[in-house]
Amino acid sequence: MFEEFAGGPLPNGRYPDITLAIFPHLQEFIVVDTRTEQAEVTLMSTDAVFNDEYYRAVESEFNSLLREGGNQPFLHLIHLPAQLDDILRGIAMNFILDRLGVNFHDEENLPEVVVLVISGPTLAIPQEQVVSGFADMLYGRLDGSELEHWKRTLTELVRREADAFPATNEALGESMTDESLDPYYIWQNRN
Numbered sequence: 001m002f003e004e005f006a007g008g009p010l011p012n013g014r015y016p017d018i019t020l021a022i023f024p025h026l027q028e029f030i031v032v033d034t035r036t037e038q039a040e041v042t043l044m045s046t047d048a049v050f051n052d053e054y055y056r057a058v059e060s061e062f063n064s065l066l067r068e069g070g071n072q073p074f075l076h077l078i079h080l081p082a083q084l085d086d087i088l089r090g091i092a093m094n095f096i097l098d099r100l101g102v103n104f105h106d107e108e109n110l111p112e113v114v115v116l117v118i119s120g121p122t123l124a125i126p127q128e129q130v131v132s133g134f135a136d137m138l139y140g141r142l143d144g145s146e147l148e149h150w151k152r153t154l155t156e157l158v159r160r161e162a163d164a165f166p167a168t169n170e171a172l173g174e175s176m177t178d179e180s181l182d183p184y185y186i187w188q189n190r191n
Helices: 052-069 073-099 127-138 144-175
Strands: 018-022 028-033 040-045 113-117
Touching (some): 028 144, 052 073, 127 144
Parallel strands (some): 018 113
Antiparallel strands (some): 028 040
8 A cells, every 4th residue: 555655656667766754743754765686664853854954945046036036026926835835845855855864966866756744545445554564665675573563654644644634734724714715916005
């Protein structure tokens, strides 16, 4: 099941080199690196990625992007959120790859990466299925005790994410009002 979430085989028939299991409400995520015969599984802290260096890189890129409006500033502003999203995700991925020792500047040799967000619909799937699929993906690539350790770790992270998820949904629901659903335009004064 985890293999299916991770995208299954790529068009070349292989599985991704690196799978990231992201838990949006937690400060840890799992990195499964299968670039070698013996898989490496790591629990990485978000602090290793989202640090001052990351924010300076984002600020620098955003500063450049913001000034690119040229003679179509409204069109530029309309597309800005999607471009900012690309910057945030791209720099985060570069920082993760850097922490794994990958030279992200060498585009010819970049590993194939799949990001699995464990939240929402994934949490509706029985936890045992997710953990079983995770174990299937790593079967024969980790020794038994190490595999059991990572199964327990994944189980705990899925449980913690599930515990955090309902509270977040309730808070979002309570914050929504009829007024908050009105369209908002960048030139509209909301005061």
